[in-house]
Amino acid sequence: MSDANDVLTFAPVLRQALRVGGTLLAVFAVGLPLAACSDESRLVVHAGSGEHVFTVEVVDTDESRARGLMYRQELAENAGMLFDFKAERQVSFWMRNTFIPLDMIFIDAAGEVRNIHVNARPHDTTSIPSDGPVQFVLEIPGGRSVELGLAAGDRVEHPRIPAQ
Template sequence: MTITRSAFVALLAFFSLAGVALSEVVFERGQLSFETEAGERITLDVEWALTAEQRARGLMERPALPDRTGMLFDFGETRMVTMWMANTPESLDMIFIDDTGKIARIAERTTPYSEAIVSSDKPVRYALEIRGGHAAELGLKPTARLVLPLDLPK
């Protein structure tokens, strides 16, 4: 199931009408690692976006992310994923990851505040957002794999 721009706006409106202030969304934190083709381990400190409310909020209105930090979106199932940069002031790299940990696509240096849809292009389970340009700096390529299983909060 793909979330369209209008569905996303409707979801945001729902949370606003339901009395949920998006700025009050709380995220748990943890670590995740990628293993490169050369066997190097790249570890990041991330916030977990696990619920619809958390995924709708994402990194909107956040300042630039420090190195080796980000947000992991877990969609709970493998499916086509679409995202956008509305209300996001800093460029991000969006790394789309399938349920085996394989990187399916890296959308580099997305445009701040853009409402253009960024698609996974293939069914995925996760999307990781990090500072724009940081994937290349870290050496993350489609040959790297997310180390599974993730220790996601319950």
């Protein structure tokens, strides 16, 4: 059986636990809306022809970038894959084991489109390089960049790209 001294000894510990729990709850409540705002599946290209929204998968590991869109049989017209190389560097792609034509949009760390390769041919192993260092490459359905009027100098908005 406990006596009054045990209860008095336990009270400060209980108050501290409630304070910590309350703090964690407050941090969670504030952070939840922020997490919802940083949806990495939404990418916007700001072009002369307007804003174009894409739903993207982000790949940022050597393994996921190497696989990319290989073996896919289709890609929705406003869907794509965003490759994040984590720092600017010269990159090149090929179409080995890729079954659908793709446009490759090469983007620098600040979100500016540097160059676009239109309609990369399925299964072609020819190297498709960036025109200089880039951090990101957006792959979208082949010919889509021409349909939308995308061009070098356009701006890309995504949670991984710092706002300008």
